Amino acid sequence: MPTFIGIVERGSKRAEALGYPTINIPLNDESVSGVYAARVKIGEEEYEAAAFADQKRKLLEAHLLDFAKDLYGWNVKIELSKKIRENKKFTDDTSLREAIAEDVASVRQYFAHL
Secondary structure (H helix, E strand, O other): OOEEEEEOEOOOOHHHHOOOOOEEEEOOOOOOOEEEEEEEEEOOEEEEEEEEEEOOOOEEEEEEOOOOOOOOOOEEEEEEEEEEEOOOOOOOHHHHHHHHHHHHHHHHHHHHOO
16 A cells, blocks of 8 residues: 655644544545555654545545644655545535544454454
């Protein structure tokens, strides 16, 4: 699976408003899309994450599990581990929040069984 390195940028904060803050780095690989289980390396520390490859906005977003720290401007490495699902369009925030919750549960389950 591919690995991406980049400086964390500000995003739209939509996922954060739904209770799932993300880090965002530029996405320059057109072959990657969807939701993934991922590992994020920040300095010497590594965290499990649910990642979303958004080709429309050319961003790779990652919600780090059990992590709460401002990382704007930090250099991070995101390694995609397993594809969870394809991208979907959501008509409302409730549906999106439910899908993100399911994605996070799937990612937790994936890492628990390694």
